[in-house]
Amino acid sequence: MNNPAAPSGMAPGTPPVLQLRGIGKFFPGVIANKDVDLDVWPGEIHALLGENGAGKSTLMNVVTGIYQPEEGEIILDGYGQTFTAPQEAIRAGIGMVHQHFKLVQAFSVAENIHLGWDEAPRLASPAVMEARTREISERFGFPVDPAARVADLSAGEQQRVEILRVLARRARLLIMDEPTAVLTPEETGELFRALRAFRAQGNAVIIISHKLDEVMEISDRVSILRGGRKVGTFRTADCNPTMLAATMVGRDIVRRNMRARPEGAAPIAPQPIMQLRHVSVRDDRGVETLRDVSLDLHGGEILGIAGVAGNGQRELTHVLTGLMARTSGEIMLDGSVVERADPALFAHAGIGHIPEDRLRSALAPSLSITTNMALREYAEPPIGRHGLYDAAAAGMLARDIADLADVTIPDFAMPIRNLSGGNQQRLVARREIRIASRVLVAAYPARGLDIGAIATMLGYLTDLRDQGVAVVFISEDLEDLLNVSDRIGVMFHGRMMDVIDAENADIATIGMLMGGREPTDLQPGGTQ
Amino acid sequence: MATRAFQRLPTAPAGRILALRLVAIVVSLCIIAGVLALSGHSPVMLAELILRSTLGSRFGLEDLALFMCPLLLTGAAVTVCGTIGLWNIGAEGQFYAGAIAATGVALGLHGPVLVMLPLMTIAGILGGMAWITVPTLARAYAGVNEIITTLLLNFIASLLTYYLTTGPWRDRISGAQVSTRRLSVSIPEMWGIVHWGFPVAIVIVVGLALVLSRTRWGYEIRIGGANPEAARYAGIPVRLRIISVMLLSGGLAGLAGMFEVAGTVHRLQGGMANNFGYLGIVVAVLARGSCLNVIPAALLMALILDSGIVMQTQQLSASVILAITGLILFMIAIGDELAHYRPVATTPAKGKAS
Numbered sequence: 036m037n038n039p040a041a042p043s044g045m046a047p048g049t050p051p052v053l054q055l056r057g058i059g060k061f062f063p064g065v066i067a068n069k070d071v072d073l074d075v076w077p078g079e080i081h082a083l084l085g086e087n088g089a090g091k092s093t094l095m096n097v098v099t100g101i102y103q104p105e106e107g108e109i110i111l112d113g114y115g116q117t118f119t120a121p122q123e124a125i126r127a128g129i130g131m132v133h134q135h136f137k138l139v140q141a142f143s144v145a146e147n148i149h150l151g152w153d154e155a156p157r158l159a160s161p162a163v164m165e166a167r168t169r170e171i172s173e174r175f176g177f178p179v180d181p182a183a184r185v186a187d188l189s190a191g192e193q194q195r196v197e198i199l200r201v202l203a204r205r206a207r208l209l210i211m212d213e214p215t216a217v218l219t220p221e222e223t224g225e226l227f228r229a230l231r232a233f234r235a236q237g238n239a240v241i242i243i244s245h246k247l248d249e250v251m252e253i254s255d256r257v258s259i260l261r262g263g264r265k266v267g268t269f270r271t272a273d274c275n276p277t278m279l280a281a282t283m284v285g286r287d288i289v290r291r292n293m294r295a296r297p298e299g300a301a302p303i304a305p306q307p308i309m310q311l312r313h314v315s316v317r318d319d320r321g322v323e324t325l326r327d328v329s330l331d332l333h334g335g336e337i338l339g340i341a342g343v344a345g346n347g348q349r350e351l352t353h354v355l356t357g358l359m360a361r362t363s364g365e366i367m368l369d370g371s372v373v374e375r376a377d378p379a380l381f382a383h384a385g386i387g388h389i390p391e392d393r394l395r396s397a398l399a400p401s402l403s404i405t406t407n408m409a410l411r412e413y414a415e416p417p418i419g420r421h422g423l424y425d426a427a428a429a430g431m432l433a434r435d436i437a438d439l440a441d442v443t444i445p446d447f448a449m450p451i452r453n454l455s456g457g458n459q460q461r462l463v464a465r466r467e468i469r470i471a472s473r474v475l476v477a478a479y480p481a482r483g484l485d486i487g488a489i490a491t492m493l494g495y496l497t498d499l500r501d502q503g504v505a506v507v508f509i510s511e512d513l514e515d516l517l518n519v520s521d522r523i524g525v526m527f528h529g530r531m532m533d534v535i536d537a538e539n540a541d542i543a544t545i546g547m548l549m550g551g552r553e554p555t556d557l558q559p560g561g562t563q
Numbered sequence: 564m565a566t567r568a569f570q571r572l573p574t575a576p577a578g579r580i581l582a583l584r585l586v587a588i589v590v591s592l593c594i595i596a597g598v599l600a601l602s603g604h605s606p607v608m609l610a611e612l613i614l615r616s617t618l619g620s621r622f623g624l625e626d627l628a629l630f631m632c633p634l635l636l637t638g639a640a641v642t643v644c645g646t647i648g649l650w651n652i653g654a655e656g657q658f659y660a661g662a663i664a665a666t667g668v669a670l671g672l673h674g675p676v677l678v679m680l681p682l683m684t685i686a687g688i689l690g691g692m693a694w695i696t697v698p699t700l701a702r703a704y705a706g707v708n709e710i711i712t713t714l715l716l717n718f719i720a721s722l723l724t725y726y727l728t729t730g731p732w733r734d735r736i737s738g739a740q741v742s743t744r745r746l747s748v749s750i751p752e753m754w755g756i757v758h759w760g761f762p763v764a765i766v767i768v769v770g771l772a773l774v775l776s777r778t779r780w781g782y783e784i785r786i787g788g789a790n791p792e793a794a795r796y797a798g799i800p801v802r803l804r805i806i807s808v809m810l811l812s813g814g815l816a817g818l819a820g821m822f823e824v825a826g827t828v829h830r831l832q833g834g835m836a837n838n839f840g841y842l843g844i845v846v847a848v849l850a851r852g853s854c855l856n857v858i859p860a861a862l863l864m865a866l867i868l869d870s871g872i873v874m875q876t877q878q879l880s881a882s883v884i885l886a887i888t889g890l891i892l893f894m895i896a897i898g899d900e901l902a903h904y905r906p907v908a909t910t911p912a913k914g915k916a917s
Contacts, residue, residue: 357798358795358796377798378795378796378797378798379797379798379799379800380798381798382797382798383798388796390796395790395792396790396792396793396796397793397796398790398793399785399786399789399790399793399794400789400790401789402785402786402789406782406785406786409782410786410793410797411797413779413782413783414779419779422778422779422780423777423778423779424776424777424778424779424781424782425777426776426777449574450574453574
């Protein structure tokens with residue numbers, strides 16, 4: 036499976052455009068890639084699939100010369116290559132379009148195309164550059180306005196400029212990182228048409244994605260990475276989204292039942308604390324990122340949210356914590372409708388939030404540990420009284436939180452960014468658990484923690500549940516989800532596909548729902 | 564790879580910063596002495612003269628206090644604004660606006676000092692606030708960069724002052740150029756020519772330090788400045804806080820203008836802001852975001868200005884003082900950066916340097 040013969044219709048002896056053999060790339064304490072083999076043939080669109088942190092981006096950074104691999108070789112058209120700099124990869128015909136465009140916003144399209152290009156004419160007047168750009172744009176079939184300023188272009192148009200930049204440098208292998216993440220459906224359609232045209236000329240494309248249906252639509256073959264290693268390469272025609280989702284997240288799952296309540300634990304409350312009724316959210320581009328989601332959160336229950344990242348989990352967390360306004364539907368707290376998205380109001384109602392990007396959005400890195408630990412309780416006694424801020428009380432609180440989180444802190448006055456990422460994360464988790472008297476929304480709380488710390492984190496969640504708090508636990512890890520959740524909701528394309536009882540849930544069913552299969556299509560105890 | 568002899572710390576300890584700043588000042592003084600010696604002045608004589616006429620004499624000390632008073636307030640204005648992550652470059656303009664408003668009250672109304680002084684104070688503060696209102700609203704509601712808007716308004720305020728002092732408000736009694744007549748109301752003097760505005764300015768700076776570290780509002784400002792996203796996450800109304808901080812900043816600079824008019828100059832004069840607004844930025848940079856540090860920073864700046872007067876009596880150009888200010892700031896910036904580095908014990912390479 037790892038070394039298929041050249042696709043049919045190709046002259047015998049044609050080498051692959053790109054061959055990777057045993058690529059390994061290590062960072063301190065992390066194996067980003069190990070033993071990765073990959074073949075990309077001329078005239079093929081090859082999808083690279085995997086969860087966050089599966090090693091896709093690292094692998095592509097190796098191919099484009101941004102990183103140098105510690106192990107393995109890169110073979111282009113049958114010849115071994117080493118890239119010591121990205122420029123060498125570009126000269127060898129490998130072009131990458133990053134998820135976050137690397138364009139100069141204030142420059143025109145023509146200027147961006149010619150920037151850092153050794154074939155740019157020495158005397159480059161705007162007219163000359165625009166004429167050249169027009170010619171390039173027609174040659175490759177990506178229409179752009181050469182004189183337009185990049186800042187004035189839509190995301191789709193900017194992406195076209197990025198692609199042209201790469202193609203103008205004679206790329207034969209185009210690598211695209213999450214190309215559709217910023218596009219509207221129409222723009223996605225245009226992109227795919229252009230990629231097919233590029234393929235028809237005998238070139239190759241590697242497309243990184245975790246949108247399964249797009250992978251199904253555009254790619255000829257799919258390679259799946261998990262934990263830095265390649266799981267396998269499949270012909271897309273032989274795949275379906277369900278099987279891809281299962282392969283992506285699937286592993287040997289150890290089921291441990293953490294649902295059992297200890298003596299004296301709070302039972303699941305019959306009345307929901309919080310309810311979502313047909314809640315939808317649209318982003319600035321008008322794309323619906325959360326579609327018609329209805330949910331009940333009961334005290335004393337853990338609701339797990341499964342799904343491939345980017346299917347509406349972020350929007351769901353933000354709606355549940357008042358950070359994002361809904362476009363339609365209703366949110367009810369204790370039976371009464373909440374009119375406004377107001378994070379202060381939600382926090383005050385006892386809703387804690389461990390956000391996905393906690394180090395960026397839940398902390399002020401340059402301020403002291405004490406100051407950061409007071410973020411949720413500064414307005415309430417003992418810290419906040421009569422508009423004052425009691426630094427001594429805040430210090431006591433910080434000490435309490437650090438003790439509970441089991442983080443040793445030499446000096447509470449030092450900036451919190453001096454702590455390790457893992458410790459910052461534990462402190463945030465503990466701080467949020469403190470205020471979560473009714474609901475805790477925890478987005479990927481175990482991400483980036485080691486195994487022992489993950490167990491502790493899951494223990495925090497079950498402790499909260501036993502105290503009668505409603506816990507929303509968003510994770511990519513099916514094992515953790517199945518072990519602690521009472522119910523599991525599965526998200527796909529912003530929709531809550533189904534909410535199933537965790538006790539009887541099987542991975543195959545969840546995998547199918549994650550791949551977008553309608554629950555009505557599934558047989559009970561469905562097989563794959 | 565050679566072993567690194569220095570390691571950069573993410574935060575520099577305060578003691579190191581202080582020590583290196585002293586070194587920086589000494590180095591700057593040596594450079595200045597060298598240049599003066601080359602241009603035919605005796606640095607030793609000059610130094611002696613400067614010390615005697617600034618710190619060593621009553622007049623010098625009085626001048627020092629008068630220089631410090633506006634610098635404390637403009638420095639605090641820039642520092643407060645910086646706490647929420649914004650730069651008020653317009654203290655100079657707000658200074659003029661406060662001075663104009665206070666002068667307007669003094670020229671237009673008549674009453675006992677006990678009524679007039681509070682009225683002028685309020686007018687001065689409101690004048691400064693009014694001058695920063697447009698940049699504030701533009702920043703809070705449209706995200707317009709406050710550095711540009713506050714800066715540009717400085718020129719308008721300065722020209723407005725020239726217009727008033729040569730036009731409608733010009734001195735018709737003594738015929739002084741580019742000036743109003745002497746105001747009938749003034750802040751009482753407490754020590755020689757030092758007026759009560761000086762201790763009030765110190766109290767205000769200390770009070771602000773307390774407000775920023777000991778109130779909810781101050782806490783919210785600090786969080787908003789350090790990470791606006793975290794502030795939003797915590798439910799802090801960042802926009803309202805930006806508005807209140809910027810208005811406070813403008814009010815402080817306006818108060819500085821009122822003090823200068825009613826306490827030191829006793830007239831509105833063209834050019835009277837004397838760069839106090841811009842030097843407030845220097846003070847704030849030296850203070851590194853702490854209100855209490857504004858006091859020593861303003862003292863240092865006042866010493867430099869005071870020395871400048873002495874130097875002018877020795878046929879040195881007035882621009883020398885700007886050059887000296889620049890040099891000291893430059894050296895201090897280098898010192899602050901060096902304070903981040905710690906020598907690492909160069910152990911014989913056991914592992915590979917990463």
